[in-house]
Amino acid sequence: MTDIETLRQRLSDAEAARHRLLTGSMRERINRGGTDITYTRTSIRDLERYISQLQAEISRATGGAGRRIINLYL
Incomplete structure (x- = not known):
């Protein structure tokens, strides 16, 4: 299990990457559990799912109680 501070840092990184993608960046790279993942504007839904997953893990x-992840993008 990942410690809470690591989860919070990953969430912060993912949210910052989402912000940059939504405000003009063409691609963003974040570290997801030891693996670098590159997101682009076309894969922002994957990034949204990752953010929801991190939020649930932190909760x-x-x-x-955790929250049920509802994916409106499917």
């Missing part, structure tokens, strides 16, 4: 790790 569970901090004592929340």
